[in-house]
Amino acid sequence: DIVMTQSPDSLAVSLGERATINCKSSQSVLYSSNNKNYLTWYQQKPGQPPKLLFYWASTRESGVPDRFTGSGSGTDFTLTISSLQAEDVAVYYCQHYYDTPPTFGGGTKVEIK
Amino acid sequence: QVLLQESGPGLVKPSQTLSLSCSVSGGSISSGDYYWSWIRQPAGKGLEWIGRISTTGSTSYNPSLRSRVTISVDSSKNQFSLKLSSVTAADTAVYYCARGKEMSTILDCWGQGTLVTVSS
Numbered sequence: 001d002i003v004m005t006q007s008p009d010s011l012a013v014s015l016g017e018r019a020t021i022n023c024k025s026s027q028s029v030l031y032s033s034n035n036k037n038y039l040t041w042y043q044q045k046p047g048q049p050p051k052l053l054f055y056w057a058s059t060r061e062s063g064v065p066d067r068f069t070g071s072g073s074g075t076d077f078t079l080t081i082s083s084l085q086a087e088d089v090a091v092y093y094c095q096h097y098y099d100t101p102p103t104f105g106g107g108t109k110v111e112i113k
Numbered sequence: 114q115v116l117l118q119e120s121g122p123g124l125v126k127p128s129q130t131l132s133l134s135c136s137v138s139g140g141s142i143s144s145g146d147y148y149w150s151w152i153r154q155p156a157g158k159g160l161e162w163i164g165r166i167s168t169t170g171s172t173s174y175n176p177s178l179r180s181r182v183t184i185s186v187d188s189s190k191n192q193f194s195l196k197l198s199s200v201t202a203a204d205t206a207v208y209y210c211a212r213g214k215e216m217s218t219i220l221d222c223w224g225q226g227t228l229v230t231v232s233s
Contacts, residue, residue, distance in 0.1 A: 001176075040219055049209055049223035050160065061221065093160060097218040101175040104160040 002026050002096050006105035012113040019081040021108045023094035028074045031098065038098035041070050041079045044107075045090045053079070053092075086112065115139040117210050117224035125204075125231050131197040135210030135224060136190075143168050143188045148213035150220060151184060151195045153206040161206075165213060166193055200231045 003026040013019040029038045037057035042050035052061045054070035057077055067082045081088055089112060094105040121133035135149070142149065150165040164174035166184045174182045178197070186193040197204060208229055212222040 038217075042220070049211075049226055050220070051223075052219065052221045055215075055219040055221075095160070095218070095220075100173050101177070102162045102218040104162070106159050 001101060001103055002029065002098060004094055004096060004103050004105035006092075006094060006108050008108060009106070010109040010111065012111045013081075013084045014113045015086065016083050017113075019084050019088070019110055021079040021092050021094075021110070023072075023077040023079070023105050025075045025077075025096055025098075029096045029098040030074050037073050037077070038096055039070075039072070039077050040095045040097065042093045042095065043088075043090045044093065050093060081110070084110070084112070115212065115222050117212065117222060119208060119210050119224045119227040121227060121229070123228055123230060125200055125229060126233050127201055127231055128199055131195070131200050131204060131208075131229055131231070133195045133208055133210075133227065133229070134192050135194070136192045137212075138191070141188075142186060142191045142193065146214070146216045148216055148218065149184075149186065149193045150211045150213050150218055152209045152211060152220070153204075154209070154226070155206040162218065163195065163197075163208075165218065167216070202231050205229065205231045 005024045007022045039057040041054040044050040058070045069080045091107045116138045118136045125131045148165040151163040166172045181198045183196040207226040209226045210224045211220040214221045
């Protein structure tokens with residue numbers, strides 16, 4: 001299985017400041033035939049299911065605010081929140097879908113400082 | 114807008130079979146380029162993909178659970194189902210059903226989840 005490792009486990013950021021979450025895969029999730037990275041990001045708030053934020057590493061899902069950015073390629077990926085809002089408090093997960101089984105990172109908890 | 118809703122017993126005895134259904138509303142489970150997945154999340158922990166079924170009925174399972182998992186679809190009821198046999202306390206979790214778009218596990222639509230506890 002591809003192992004997805006997120007860092008940090010948690011971070012506290014002041015309102016309006018930048019939050020950066022990292023995700024590293026144990027092998028490349030870049031499919032050479034189509035040059036696409038098989039990587040998604042989800043946001044999960046307490047008591048709710050995960051919500052899709054990005055797929056193909058950087059394609060923003062409809063309705064996701066543009067303060068969120070997904071980037072990276074190969075084995076190293078980043079989710080950036082450019083200006084943290086109170087409603088962004090959540091746990092964020094990366095997930096690959098390069099092969100079976102798709103696996104998730106352990107999650108990064110984002111809080112307000 | 115497609116909505117998914119899990120249903121089934123919240124308590125299952127050890128060694129028995131966990132059975133859940135996911136009802137899909139707002140769209141046909143048979144149309145479109147979608148896969149239909151089950152995912153679980155133990156309390157306070159991360160997410161584990163269990164398996165998925167396509168609109169044609171082809172299945173793919175997590176190798177760690179394959180020997181115990183069956184996912185099926187009932188197009189007439191617009192729902193798909195999960196059976197997990199020989200459960201133990203380690204199978205206690207919130208179980209989610211979700212839709213995967215572009216015939217993948219890009220999970221764009223999730224049910225609210227249902228807690229299943231394995232206990233005697």
